[in-house]
Amino acid sequence: MTYQGELKVTTPTDREIVMTREFNAPRRLVFDAFTKPALVRRWMFGWDGWTLDVCDIDLRVGGRFRFVWRGPDGTVMGMGGVYREVAPPERLSSNELFDEDLTGGETLVTLDLTEHGGKTLMTQTVLYSSRDARDGALETGAAEGLSMSLDRLDTILAEMS
Numbered sequence: 001m002t003y004q005g006e007l008k009v010t011t012p013t014d015r016e017i018v019m020t021r022e023f024n025a026p027r028r029l030v031f032d033a034f035t036k037p038a039l040v041r042r043w044m045f046g047w048d049g050w051t052l053d054v055c056d057i058d059l060r061v062g063g064r065f066r067f068v069w070r071g072p073d074g075t076v077m078g079m080g081g082v083y084r085e086v087a088p089p090e091r092l093s094s095n096e097l098f099d100e101d102l103t104g105g106e107t108l109v110t111l112d113l114t115e116h117g118g119k120t121l122m123t124q125t126v127l128y129s130s131r132d133a134r135d136g137a138l139e140t141g142a143a144e145g146l147s148m149s150l151d152r153l154d155t156i157l158a159e160m161s
Helices: 027-035 037-041 130-138 144-161
Strands: 009-012 016-023 052-059 065-068 076-085 091-098 107-116 119-129
Touching: 016 130, 016 144, 027 037, 027 091, 027 119, 027 144, 037 052, 037 144, 065 107, 076 107
Parallel strands: none
Antiparallel strands: 009 016, 016 119, 052 065, 065 076, 076 091, 091 107, 107 119
8 A cells, every 4th residue: 555645735925835745755766756757757647637748857957857748638738947956865946837827937946855764755845926926826726736646656656665
């Protein structure tokens, strides 16, 4: 049986969303699952019926990444950015911009992984350009899709451990 952690979503400032979740795996494995395309493709596709058709990762400071998802109705959603900080296995930071900008422009996303007793706490902070942009992002349902993806990640981490 896999560990199903709860995704917690908070808004500590007018421009930020912070999402946390604990995984029953060492942070080295969690970091790999966020940065190796073969693993990312297995879990980061949100709602059931969606696929991650493009998963390009150049994991270095200044390196680019590109993700393109496809929905069961043919909807295509793309996003890309540039890594600003790469510190395995504890931290990633990047700017991100969706092709169809529904959230007010570029965001700064920071992923921090902290390990205690073989479990890893994921803290993902997203900084938006404005309060309206942050609030718009909250209304998209992305947190629910991320929660579904992280449930899949739990299963993959159990296989890797």
